[in-house]
Amino acid sequence: MNGVHDMGGMHGFGRVVFERHEPVFHAAWEGRLFALRRAAGAWRKWNIDASRYFIERLEPVDYLAASYYARQYLGFVELLIERGLLTRAEIESGRPAAGDSKLAPPLTADKIPQMVVNGSPTSRDAGQPPRVRVGQLVRTRKINPVGHTRLPRYVRGRTGTIVRDHGVFVFPDSNAQFQGEQPQHLYSVRFSARELWGDETNACDSVYLDLWDAYLEAA
Secondary structure, X not given: OOOOOOOOOOOOOOOOOOOOOOOOOOOHXXXXXXXXXXXXXXXXXXXXXXXXXXXXOOOHHHXXXXXXXXXXXXXXXXXXXXXXXOOHHHHHHOOOOOOOOOOOOOOOHHHHHHHHHHOOOXXXXXXXXOOOOOOOEEEEOOOOOOOOOOOOHHHOOOEEEEXXXXXXXXXXXXXXXXXXOOOEEEEEEEEEXXXXXXXXXXXXXXXXXXXXHHHEEEO
């Protein structure tokens, strides 16, 4: 979707601050939120693309004012409510609604080490042939979807070269809206900096993006 989260190639947000020896979590609540998100995800009520889409739907003023984990929290709350695990009243009161039934959680402590090791792979053995080949010149589609997409605005309608075929992966645009995985080939595509930002950029610079079949057409 087109939103404030899609900042690639935009000016005016200041320098990227590099924090040497950055800790995994800056505060204890960030670690608790990370654990809660993983535990709630075990209910299989959403997927990683849907969770990203909920964060993208935050109001711009809230998105820009929040830290990384604050955005995760705000999106997580809306995800819990929309997918029926909690009500807004329960979130605001911090108490379960009277009379609600309780179910045994699908994720128990003994399952956590294996879950962390395995993760949630999105590669698929779908068997379909690639639509384009390594070395081929391609152009990205000019699309402005209302849902989630992994195609940044700054690269839409630009020409690049396929440099690698990663194989077949879940398509995030459909997966985020629970319309099926629609697995397809994912490629690494090289774009010259001048193709993206004009002649003032260094002719030696390039940007590499991982893009799905559905984003590409022959140039």
